Amino acid sequence: MEKLIYTVGVDVGGSYVKAVLMQYDHTGGDHKLIDKQTEKIRKRNPKDVVVDAVDIILKRNNLSYDKDIAYLASTGEGEMVEKKKGHFYSMTSHARGGKYFAPEAKTVVDMGGLYVRAIKVDSKGKVLDYKMTGQCASGSGQFIENISRYLGLAIEEVGEISIKADNPDVPSGICAVLAETDVINSVSKGISTPNIVKGINLSIASRVVKLLSSLRAESPIVLAGGMGMNIGMIQAIEEISAENKKSTFTFISNPNAIYSGAIGAALWGGFRYYKLKEKQTTLVV
Amino acid sequence: MKKYYLGIDLGSTTSKSVIINEKDEIVGRGITNTRANYKIAADIAREEAIYDARFTLLEEKIGESQGKRPELKKYMEDLKNVFKYGQFKRRMDSLEKMLIQTVENFSHPNKADILEKLKIIIEKIRPQIHHEFIYEMLGTKNQFFRDIVSEKYNGEVSNIGSEFYEPLILAFDKSITPTENEMVSYNFKELVIESIKILDEKYQGLADTQGNNNKEDWYYAELNTTKDNYETLAYTLRQHIEAIADEEIPIANMVGTGYGRALLPFPEDCIKSEILCHAFGAHAVFPNTRTVLDIGGQDTKAIQVDSYGLVTSFHMNDRCAAGCGRYLGYIADEFGLSLNELGPEALSATRETTICSTCTVFAGSEVKELLNNGEERPNILAGLHKAIVQRAMSLIARSGGVKNEFTFTGGVARNQAILKYVKDMVANTYGNLTMNIHTDSIFMGALGAAMFARRNIQVNLPKAQKSEVREPVE
Numbered sequence: 001m002e003k004l005i006y007t008v009g010v011d012v013g014g015s016y017v018k019a020v021l022m023q024y025d026h027t028g029g030d031h032k033l034i035d036k037q038t039e040k041i042r043k044r045n046p047k048d049v050v051v052d053a054v055d056i057i058l059k060r061n062n063l064s065y066d067k068d069i070a071y072l073a074s075t076g077e078g079e080m081v082e083k084k085k086g087h088f089y090s091m092t093s094h095a096r097g098g099k100y101f102a103p104e105a106k107t108v109v110d111m112g113g114l115y116v117r118a119i120k121v122d123s124k125g126k127v128l129d130y131k132m133t134g135q136c137a138s139g140s141g142q143f144i145e146n147i148s149r150y151l152g153l154a155i156e157e158v159g160e161i162s163i164k165a166d167n168p169d170v171p172s173g174i175c176a177v178l179a180e181t182d183v184i185n186s187v188s189k190g191i192s193t194p195n196i197v198k199g200i201n202l203s204i205a206s207r208v209v210k211l212l213s214s215l216r217a218e219s220p221i222v223l224a225g226g227m228g229m230n231i232g233m234i235q236a237i238e239e240i241s242a243e244n245k246k247s248t249f250t251f252i253s254n255p256n257a258i259y260s261g262a263i264g265a266a267l268w269g270g271f272r273y274y275k276l277k278e279k280q281t282t283l284v285v
Numbered sequence: 286m287k288k289y290y291l292g293i294d295l296g297s298t299t300s301k302s303v304i305i306n307e308k309d310e311i312v313g314r315g316i317t318n319t320r321a322n323y324k325i326a327a328d329i330a331r332e333e334a335i336y337d338a339r340f341t342l343l344e345e346k347i348g349e350s351q352g353k354r355p356e357l358k359k360y361m362e363d364l365k366n367v368f369k370y371g372q373f374k375r376r377m378d379s380l381e382k383m384l385i386q387t388v389e390n391f392s393h394p395n396k397a398d399i400l401e402k403l404k405i406i407i408e409k410i411r412p413q414i415h416h417e418f419i420y421e422m423l424g425t426k427n428q429f430f431r432d433i434v435s436e437k438y439n440g441e442v443s444n445i446g447s448e449f450y451e452p453l454i455l456a457f458d459k460s461i462t463p464t465e466n467e468m469v470s471y472n473f474k475e476l477v478i479e480s481i482k483i484l485d486e487k488y489q490g491l492a493d494t495q496g497n498n499n500k501e502d503w504y505y506a507e508l509n510t511t512k513d514n515y516e517t518l519a520y521t522l523r524q525h526i527e528a529i530a531d532e533e534i535p536i537a538n539m540v541g542t543g544y545g546r547a548l549l550p551f552p553e554d555c556i557k558s559e560i561l562c563h564a565f566g567a568h569a570v571f572p573n574t575r576t577v578l579d580i581g582g583q584d585t586k587a588i589q590v591d592s593y594g595l596v597t598s599f600h601m602n603d604r605c606a607a608g609c610g611r612y613l614g615y616i617a618d619e620f621g622l623s624l625n626e627l628g629p630e631a632l633s634a635t636r637e638t639t640i641c642s643t644c645t646v647f648a649g650s651e652v653k654e655l656l657n658n659g660e661e662r663p664n665i666l667a668g669l670h671k672a673i674v675q676r677a678m679s680l681i682a683r684s685g686g687v688k689n690e691f692t693f694t695g696g697v698a699r700n701q702a703i704l705k706y707v708k709d710m711v712a713n714t715y716g717n718l719t720m721n722i723h724t725d726s727i728f729m730g731a732l733g734a735a736m737f738a739r740r741n742i743q744v745n746l747p748k749a750q751k752s753e754v755r756e757p758v759e
Contacts, residue, residue, distance in 0.1 A: 014650045040451075043621055045657060077654075114650055136605075137646030152459035154451075177606035177615055177645045178583050181297045181544070187321035188548055 003027055005070035005273060006034070006063065008054060009266030010084070011093065011259070012046055012077040014113035015142060016226065019053040020262040021061060024070070024270030031100065031267060035061055036259050046080040054083070073269030075261050088268045091119055091127055096267050097260030098222035099125035102252040106218035109208060110260065111227035113141045116208055118215045125264075131215040136175070139207035141226045143176035144233075147183055147200055151193055158197055162232020165198030179203075198232060205236035209244055219250040228257030288537040291334070292734025293327050294562065295319060295545035298582030298610060299429075299696060302330035303731040304338050304534070305739060309569065313338030313534075314728055318429040319582075322466040323545045329468070339473060339529050340365055346525045347518065360484075360518050362425065367480040367487075369424030372471055373414065376430050379467065381407055383460040391452065399452050406441040406453070413437060419487055427699070431461060432623060439621075474530035481519050488515045540738040542730055544583065557737055559730055560588055560599050566733030567692045568594030571721040575688035578677060578707070579729070580697035582610040585677050587684035600684035606645045608676030610697045616669055619649045620662070627666055631702035634667035648672075667702065674706035678714065687711055690719040698726035 004023055011018040017039045023032040039053040054072070058065060065072070071085050078087035090110070098108030099121060110117045116139050120128040133139055148158050169191045171182040179200070186196045204227070212221065227233045234253045241249045256263070287306065294301040296319060304313040315333025319326045344361050351357060384407070388400050414437060417423040423433065435457065442453045541549040542562040549556060567577045568590055577588040585608050588599040606612050617624050638660055642648040648669065655665050681687055691711060697703050708720060725732070 014653075042450075043619075047657075080657075114647060135642065135647065136644045140646060142646050142650075149458055150462075152455075152462055154455050175605045175645070177611050178297075178604060181583055181611075184297075184319070184321050185545070185548070188323045188545075 005270060006068050007266045007269040007273065008057070008069055008072045009093070009262040009264065009269060010050055010054060010072065010074045010081050011090075011261035011265060012050060012074065012080045013226070013261075014041075015145065016040055016113070016258070017046065017049045017053045017080075018259050018262040019050075019057055020259050020266055021057050021063075022263065022266040022270070024267065024273075026270070026274050031270070033256065033259075033263060036256065036262070038258060046077065047082065050081050071266075071269035071273040073265040073272075075265040086269060086272055088265050090261060091117065091130060093261045093264030093268065094224055095119050095121045095127050095264065096125045097262070097264030098224045100263050100267060101224070101254040101256070101260065102220060102222050105220055105222040105252060107212070107215070107221040108224050108260070109212065109217075109221055109228075111141065111208060111223065111225040111233070113145075113226060115140065116211060116225075116227075118208075118211050118217055120215065120217065129215065131211055133207065133211065138174045138176050138179075139204045140176060143179065143204070144200060144227065144230070146176065146180055147197070150180055150183055151187075151196065153193070153197075159229070159231035159233065161194050162197045162201050162230070163235055164194040165192075167195050168198035168202055169195045170199040170203050198236065201230070201232045201236035202240065205233060205240045208237055209240045209249070212241075212249060213244065213247055216247075217249065219248075220252050221249050222260075223251055223253045224257050224260035226258045228253060228260070229255065287535070289338070289534055290735045290738040291331060291536045291539040292562070292731040292736070292738055293330060293539065293541045293543075293549065294559065294728075294730035294734060295323060295327055295330075295541060295543040295549060296582050296696070296730070297544040297584075298614065299727070300326040300330040300543075300545075301728050301731040302327075302334040303728050303735045304334045304536070305732070305735045307739070309736055309739065311725070311728075311732065312341050314725070314731075316427075316727070318431055318465075319545065320465045321462060323548045324550050325466055325468050326545075327541070327549055332470070335534055336368070336471075336473060337365075338534055339532070340368075342532065343522065343525060343529050346529065347521050351518065351521055354514070356514050357518065360515060363422075363484055363487075364477070364480055364522075366422050366424035367419060367483050368476055370415070370418035370483070371476040371479050372469075373418065373424075373430060373433075375469055375471065376464065377411070377414070377434070379469070380434065380460060380464040383464050384456055387456045387460045388452075391456070393452055395448075399449060399456070402445050402449050403453065403456065406438065406445070409441050410434075410437045419483060426625060428623065428625065431465060435461065436623060474526055477522070477526055477530070481522060484515065485519060538738040538741055540734040542734045544581075555738070557734060560586060560596055562733030562737065563694060563730045564588045564590045564596050564733065565594045565736055566729035566731070567694050567721075569732065569736055570723055570725070570729070571690060571692050573690045573719070574692040574721065576681070576684075576686075576691045578681060578691070578693050579695040580609055580673070580677060580693075580703070581695040582614070585609045585680055585695075587677070587681040589685050589688070598685055600680045602676065602680060605643075607643050607648070608673050608680075610695070612645045612648070612673060613669070613697070613700070615645050615649055616652060616666075619652060628670070628700035628702040630663050631666035631670045632663075632705065634661070634663040636664055636667070637671050638664045638668035640665070640668045640672050670700070670702040671706050673697070674703060674710055677707070678710050682714075687715040687718065690721055691715075692721040692723075694723075694726045694729040696727045698722055 007022050007024050009020050019037045021035040035057050037053045037057050039049045041049050074081035074084040074087045075093035094110040108119045116133045119130040169186050171179045289304050292303045300319045302315040313334040315330045317329040540555050541551045542557050542559045546556045563579045568574050579586045585602045589597045642651045
């Protein structure tokens with residue numbers, strides 16, 4: 001049995017498709033993140049976006065899907081991934097991906113485009129308990145994206161701008177769509193862009209911290225998902241958490257946070273690949 | 286000396302203004318999209334209403350000398366449309382400058398290529414917009430500069446390679462807001478003369494016989510009369526334009542209302558609550574109104590009024606976009622449709638798809654999923670329209686139900702599919718009663734404000750007197 005295999009994980013979210021190429025080490029060594037790719041879905045069919053993302057990665061590494069990839073695993077909206085060998089539920093993938101970022105983590109919080117999920121994990125990355133935001137997008141990544149569009153910022157700039165704030169303006173409204181109008185209001189009052197962005201980050205951060213408190217999350221907590229890449233959001237979460245008297249959390253962030261689901265899927269894919277192999281060999285014997 | 290009164294309704298999505306005369310008759314209406322700078326939004330809405338008032342005066346003047354012939358109406362409509370194009374073109378010029386400047390400040394390595402692509406797009410858009418304004422009456426379709434330009438621009442960007450997609454879209458997002466927030470003043474006379482010239486060209490170029498178009502015959506009959514008479518009309522217009530362009534339209538008093546009223550640069554006693562204004566405006570147009578439903582950009586209001594048009598009770602939605610105009614706006618963006626296209630398409634549905642999500646953002650992603658699963662777009666849209674009306678109905682119930690007569694106002698009242706569901710549900714729940722919908726529904730708040738301005742009602746209640754020991758006056 002080969003020691004190292006290539007696996008691909010594809011995480012289809014509400015606004016982005018994330019794909020990673022991992023080198024999976026069966027002998028318990030370190031798994032390596034070889035390559036990664038994010039594609040914005042915009043108004044295209046997610047199926048095509050998935051094909052694009054996977055093709056880009058394979059081409060870049062001169063790999064062929066049939067010959068070199070042992071397992072392609074999907075997570076998120078998995079039915080969009082036609083070439084998949086297996087599908088893993090988002091929660092399990094993010095838990096595993098979070099553990100990959102920080103093996104000591106006891107909680108993974110996935111802050112995605114539509115939902116925020118806080119997941120308690122055991123030492124192996126198994127899900128023990130979780131809590132999720134309900135039927136309202138007031139604490140979602142989509143919200144930040146809409147706001148940044150209105151302010152004429154690229155999504156990559158948001159974090160940098162947020163940490164420049166000196167006097168954040170926290171929106172009064174809760175609804176993500178109506179808060180856009182709050183932003184217009186703030187602009188017309190002459191509030192600076194950094195203070196507007198930071199205010200929104202703070203309002204989302206307070207929801208994340210509330211969610212963590214209600215789950216009785218244990219530290220350290222890994223910040224995963226798209227919003228975990230936003231340094232302004234990380235800063236806001238740390239500030240809100242520090243104000244929180246009842247429980248103090250410690251957070252671990254990672255520049256690849258958005259890939260936590262895709263990485264988790266790729267790792268579970270490798271795990272399953274060998275499980276299946278073992279079954280086959282035992283059958284032969 | 287004539288006196289006029291101005292009402293401005295600064296909504297979350299659109300800013301409306303109405304000018305009335307001393308008989309409460311509307312002489313001018315203006316509407317623009319609300320932008321980050323409220324003062325600019327209010328100023329533009331006011332300017333638009335003044336242009337509209339001047340057109341009204343022009344039409345009266347020509348009517349006096351030429352008689353009110355049917356072709357006059359058509360000609361004036363054409364003229365207003367081309368006038369809008371003149372304004373549009375000037376805004377477009379400043380947007381182009383802004384776009385080029387934005388791209389020049391980019392730090393992308395392939396900046397030169399982006400700039401080249403940008404210039405190609407601009408060159409493509411310009412003639413398209415010219416044609417649609419002049420020949421397809423784009424100016425009369427209730428669309429604003431931002432919507433029209435972004436629709437065209439996004440369309441052209443999609444045709445360009447995907448590597449340029451993000452930077453070109455970003456350039457637009459960065460440029461449109463400052464362009465919108467700059468106050469452009471137009472010279473009315475200059476623009477009208479320019480419009481007359483464009484119209485002359487248009488009418489000269491018209492075919493005398495109907496081509497293979499599927500336009501209705503009456504339209505052609507009207508066009509032919511216009512075609513034969515436009516020279517006389519244009520001549521008369523030129524005669525009067527001087528006087529009308531310089532005529533003072535003195536605003537004796539004004540009142541502001543709506544979502545952004547607190548930030549309007551008006552004195553405090555010229556600001557009134559939108560609930561009062563909507564009810565008052567609706568009641569003025571339909572004196573027997575007892576229940577008003579107003580679905581605006583970001584709030585839905587159910588208002589009960591008495592026989593004087595004063596509010597007896599009301600209910601509003603609570604800090605959530607589900608169930609008001611923004612919900613539709615958001616979905617329209619998801620589909621890449623313009624707001625005006627939603628209603629007609631929803632009407633062509635065979636059934637209503639159930640939308641499970643309440644939240645607008647969730648509904649947006651649910652809708653994408655439904656589409657990918659092969660659900661018909663008209664049916665999804667019908668489901669969304671029905672959902673809005675259902676939420677509005679529960680608000681009405683909480684405010685005290687529907688009493689005869691029922692008046693439906695606000696921007697969403699322009700949407701035919703919404704009207705259908707409102708009619709059905711009101712009739713189902715409250716039986717058959719009179720339902721009023723007016724073409725000016727969206728202006729009701731501004732009309733109410735203008736009427737309050739005319740009545741010069743003191744809004745601020747007498748301030749509580751500080752208790753102080755006074756010397757008895759001898």
